[in-house]
Amino acid sequence: MQRVFSGIQPSGIPTLGNYLGAIRNWVPMQDTHESIFCVVDLHAITVWQDPKELAAQTREMAAALIACGLDPHRCILFVQSHVHAHARLAWIFNCVARLGWLNRMTQFKDKAGKDRESASAGLYVYPNLMAADIHAYHAVKVPVGDDQKQHLELANDIAQKFNHDYGVEFFPTIEPMIQTVAARVMSLRDGSKKMSKSDASDQSRINLTDDADTIALKIRRAKTDPEPLPEHVSGFEGRPEARNLVGILAGIGNTTPDAVLREHGGKGFGAFKEVLAEALVAHLSPIQAEMNRLLEDKGALDAALRLGAQRAAAIAEPIVTEAERLVGFLPR
Numbered sequence: 001m002q003r004v005f006s007g008i009q010p011s012g013i014p015t016l017g018n019y020l021g022a023i024r025n026w027v028p029m030q031d032t033h034e035s036i037f038c039v040v041d042l043h044a045i046t047v048w049q050d051p052k053e054l055a056a057q058t059r060e061m062a063a064a065l066i067a068c069g070l071d072p073h074r075c076i077l078f079v080q081s082h083v084h085a086h087a088r089l090a091w092i093f094n095c096v097a098r099l100g101w102l103n104r105m106t107q108f109k110d111k112a113g114k115d116r117e118s119a120s121a122g123l124y125v126y127p128n129l130m131a132a133d134i135h136a137y138h139a140v141k142v143p144v145g146d147d148q149k150q151h152l153e154l155a156n157d158i159a160q161k162f163n164h165d166y167g168v169e170f171f172p173t174i175e176p177m178i179q180t181v182a183a184r185v186m187s188l189r190d191g192s193k194k195m196s197k198s199d200a201s202d203q204s205r206i207n208l209t210d211d212a213d214t215i216a217l218k219i220r221r222a223k224t225d226p227e228p229l230p231e232h233v234s235g236f237e238g239r240p241e242a243r244n245l246v247g248i249l250a251g252i253g254n255t256t257p258d259a260v261l262r263e264h265g266g267k268g269f270g271a272f273k274e275v276l277a278e279a280l281v282a283h284l285s286p287i288q289a290e291m292n293r294l295l296e297d298k299g300a301l302d303a304a305l306r307l308g309a310q311r312a313a314a315i316a317e318p319i320v321t322e323a324e325r326l327v328g329f330l331p332r
């Protein structure tokens with residue numbers, strides 16, 4: 001079975017974007033691939049996180065992933081900081097990656113904003129740690145949302161340079177797996193910005209924990225234009241908000257925007273938003289109930305994560321130790 005790796009930051013409550021773009025696609029992989037999923041707390045602290053909140057959010061993220069269908073017995077689910085191999089390989093990759101490569105990363109530019117001088121050094125080398133996450137397992141497939149594509153290209157550049165510099169074929173080429181429907185879920189307030197757990201406005205996103213009234217209100221208030229829904233996807237041109245809401249319903253219903261428009265094309269947004277809110281509530285409420293149930297027994301959740309870390313370390317430890325040997329580090 002091919003090995004799959006993916007990660008998610010515990011920097012807030014998972015959003016509908018995380019769910020449709022990533023988490024939901026991880027679930028079926030448990031049956032077809034050797035699947036490794038990680039709550040990436042080292043990545044989260046590249047921007048300030050309140051320590052108490054970070055700990056709570058790390059647990060909540062693990063509970064959310066299990067509630068969405070990840071089964072700690074059928075996949076390896078763990079917390080990044082629990083497996084030291086990630087940080088060790090990331091340091092080696094900091095010395096392999098070139099500044100010019102990192103300077104091209106659009107996510108750093110977006111996240112650092114105008115005041116780049118005050119961004120953390122960790123935010124700058126974020127993609128090197130991400131490359132280490134994947135290569136520490138010799139994983140070959142990485143299911144992510146569209147926004148991570150550039151980071152995965154960099155992970156391949158790093159592997160290639162490592163292999164070349166040390167004259168080995170050690171790290172394999174990785175392949176991104178990006179869904180076609182809902183690969184980039186946009187903000188509900190601005191169709192040109194991606195939906196994000198760290199956006200200042202809670203109205204911009206659906207959190208997996210939002211209750212029925214909150215979901216209905218956020219969808220009702222979602223930005224749209226005055227025209228009715230187009231009859232065909234070609235009518236999305238210049239209408240990013242319409243494209244986004246239709247994409248969300250297609251994602252939730254496991255169908256295509258074309259099929260959604262065949263059913264709802266020509267309707268006004270008022271009527272369509274009601275359908276969308278109802279579908280979201282029906283889809284998310286069982287997940288929320290399961291997440292709350294899991295969070296009632298923190299001991300059991302922590303035990304599952306500890307076991308996940310042991311299984312992850314058993315794979316990553318020999319690979320990273322070999323990378324250290326190739327670099328010329330003296331054996332411990």
Ligand code: TYM
Pocket residue numbers: 005006007008009010017018019020021022023040043129130131133134142143144145146147148182183184185186194195196
């Ligand atoms: P994070 O936590 O920002 O996002 C987790 C996953 O959710 C996807 N995603 C989206 N998909 C569609 N629409 C959106 N609006 C949206 N927002 C987020 C992301 O593409 C991602 O797949 N850097 C990674 C975490 C990571 C990682 C890794 C991923 C760390 N190490 C190794 C893969 C392999 C990230 O963006 O997390």
